Amino acid sequence: MKRKMTRTEFEKNLMEIGAHQYHNRHPFHHRMHTGQCSIDEIRAWALNRFCYQRIIPEKDSYVMAKLEGVEDRREWRQRIVDHDGEIDDHPEGGLRRWLALTTQLGFDRDYVMSMNGALPVTRFAANSYLTFVREKTALEAVASSLTELFSPNIISERVQGMLAHYDFITEDSLRYFSYRKSQANRDSNWALDYIDRQAGSRSEQELCLAALKFKCDVLWSMLDAIAGAYQLGGTIPPGSWDPSADADVLRYSA
Amino acid sequence: MKRKMTRTEFEKNLMEIGAHQYHNRHPFHHRMHTGQCSIDEIRAWALNRFCYQRIIPEKDSYVMAKLEGVEDRREWRQRIVDHDGEIDDHPEGGLRRWLALTTQLGFDRDYVMSMNGALPVTRFAANSYLTFVREKTALEAVASSLTELFSPNIISERVQGMLAHYDFITEDSLRYFSYRKSQANRDSNWALDYIDRQAGSRSEQELCLAALKFKCDVLWSMLDAIAGAYQLGGTIPPGSWDPSADADVLRYSA
Numbered sequence: 001m002k003r004k005m006t007r008t009e010f011e012k013n014l015m016e017i018g019a020h021q022y023h024n025r026h027p028f029h030h031r032m033h034t035g036q037c038s039i040d041e042i043r044a045w046a047l048n049r050f051c052y053q054r055i056i057p058e059k060d061s062y063v064m065a066k067l068e069g070v071e072d073r074r075e076w077r078q079r080i081v082d083h084d085g086e087i088d089d090h091p092e093g094g095l096r097r098w099l100a101l102t103t104q105l106g107f108d109r110d111y112v113m114s115m116n117g118a119l120p121v122t123r124f125a126a127n128s129y130l131t132f133v134r135e136k137t138a139l140e141a142v143a144s145s146l147t148e149l150f151s152p153n154i155i156s157e158r159v160q161g162m163l164a165h166y167d168f169i170t171e172d173s174l175r176y177f178s179y180r181k182s183q184a185n186r187d188s189n190w191a192l193d194y195i196d197r198q199a200g201s202r203s204e205q206e207l208c209l210a211a212l213k214f215k216c217d218v219l220w221s222m223l224d225a226i227a228g229a230y231q232l233g234g235t236i237p238p239g240s241w242d243p244s245a246d247a248d249v250l251r252y253s254a
Numbered sequence: 255m256k257r258k259m260t261r262t263e264f265e266k267n268l269m270e271i272g273a274h275q276y277h278n279r280h281p282f283h284h285r286m287h288t289g290q291c292s293i294d295e296i297r298a299w300a301l302n303r304f305c306y307q308r309i310i311p312e313k314d315s316y317v318m319a320k321l322e323g324v325e326d327r328r329e330w331r332q333r334i335v336d337h338d339g340e341i342d343d344h345p346e347g348g349l350r351r352w353l354a355l356t357t358q359l360g361f362d363r364d365y366v367m368s369m370n371g372a373l374p375v376t377r378f379a380a381n382s383y384l385t386f387v388r389e390k391t392a393l394e395a396v397a398s399s400l401t402e403l404f405s406p407n408i409i410s411e412r413v414q415g416m417l418a419h420y421d422f423i424t425e426d427s428l429r430y431f432s433y434r435k436s437q438a439n440r441d442s443n444w445a446l447d448y449i450d451r452q453a454g455s456r457s458e459q460e461l462c463l464a465a466l467k468f469k470c471d472v473l474w475s476m477l478d479a480i481a482g483a484y485q486l487g488g489t490i491p492p493g494s495w496d497p498s499a500d501a502d503v504l505r506y507s508a
Contacts, residue, residue: 120471128378217374228482
């Protein structure tokens with residue numbers, strides 16, 4: 001049995017996973033923020049990514065149910081507020097902000113929320129994340145959220161790149177991201193501190209590393225699927241949004 | 255509320271889903287059985303498809319746990335025997351037969367069984383199928399197995415096409431399929447009869463149709479993922495089998 005890692009070693013290993021496997025290294029992200037995507041590729045990304053956004057409050061509810069300390073649950077609860085918003089939408093939550101983007105891209109809100117047009121793989125990846133959080137320990141569930149350590153950079157790249165290159169995107173429709181940056185910083189600092197406190201053995205630390213890798217796989221796979229279907233000439237699975245056939249899904253086209 | 259479908263109408267709707275959404279219509283299947291795949295594409299297919307094979311006895315155990323009648327459980331039990339085999343492998347089960355194929359293609363058995371080299375999406379799709387069967391009713395779980403109605407044809411195409419076109423494939427390494435054809439016929443006839451008996455209302459019939467569609471999505475998505483990574487130039491996600499970098503995983507190469 002290897003010895004427990006020091007906090008510094010443990011965090012270095014976590015950061016290394018991010019450096020290699022976080023989806024900021026995916027060619028579709030590069031393509032997106034450097035202005036190489038067509039409007040339909042951006043649409044497909046926003047439409048599919050909603051499946052992931054949608055499960056976040058559900059996922060966070062499962063995590064909260066596993067946290068035993070009142071203080072820990074209070075901290076975690078804020079994540080649900082961030083995504084679901086307050087009653088009457090003052091302030092609105094992250095889900096509504098995401099829908100502002102899909103609406104600007106021309107999709108009907110109900111169509112997006114139905115997820116009928118999303119790629120099955122996106123739903124499978126999001127559901128696998130949900131199942132992971134439900135079935136694993138609190139420690140692993142919290143560790144899987146640590147992709148947020150790496151998200152402030154990708155968010156900056158996305159927002160700056162998309163505003164610079166796509167005239168069909170406005171700052172207002174990207175407001176989801178302006179909130180997420182500070183939220184992700186706050187949340188990932190707390191989560192990192194939590195797993196440092198709670199991972200009492202080497203094997204628990206390794207479960208945390210595996211949880212973070214798993215979560216990187218989820219995010220990476222979604223970009224693979226979108227690139228496959230909408231950029232690289234793979235199939236658009238039966239029922240998924242087809243830019244050439246389903247123009248009537250859009251309220252306006254490019 | 256629409257009226258309940260007659261048995262004939264219900265079965266016609268099920269067959270129609272298969273006609274449109276079963277993965278025999280996927281271009282990668284066409285490519286595979288007409289000899290257009292490289293050996294590495296066939297390897298990737300066999301390696302990834304193992305993730306699906308592996309969950310079948312687990313999935314069937316969940317279904318069996320939901321079946322209330324002794325006779326129904328007895329029928330279903332045979333599926334588990336078919337995949338897990340008998341003690342001492344006389345006869346061996348479908349999982350071992352699948353490993354005969356991956357072994358002939360050069361993969362180490364432990365590597366295949368670890369699923370470390372599989373695409374995350376394949377694991378997500380297989381796990382989503384498992385979660386579906388665990389969480390849904392017996393009726394929907396049985397209905398999701400009805401892709402077997404369509405499998406005898408795809409199996410014939412695969413076996414004939416692969417033997418004709420790829421000299422690295424032998425009849426013995428395809429023995430998984432020679433057993434599956436008759437098993438699938440037997441099983442899908444029983445499952446069709448079961449859902450005809452058990453679906454007592456229109457809405458239950460529609461749940462069956464949705465379950466079959468879901469299952470078609472699972473199979474289709476796996477081919478999308480394999481084609482994306484190994485044929486169309488998408489990414490090979492970090493950690494997945496990379497034919498160019500991981501030659502040492504193979505016991506021999508083409």
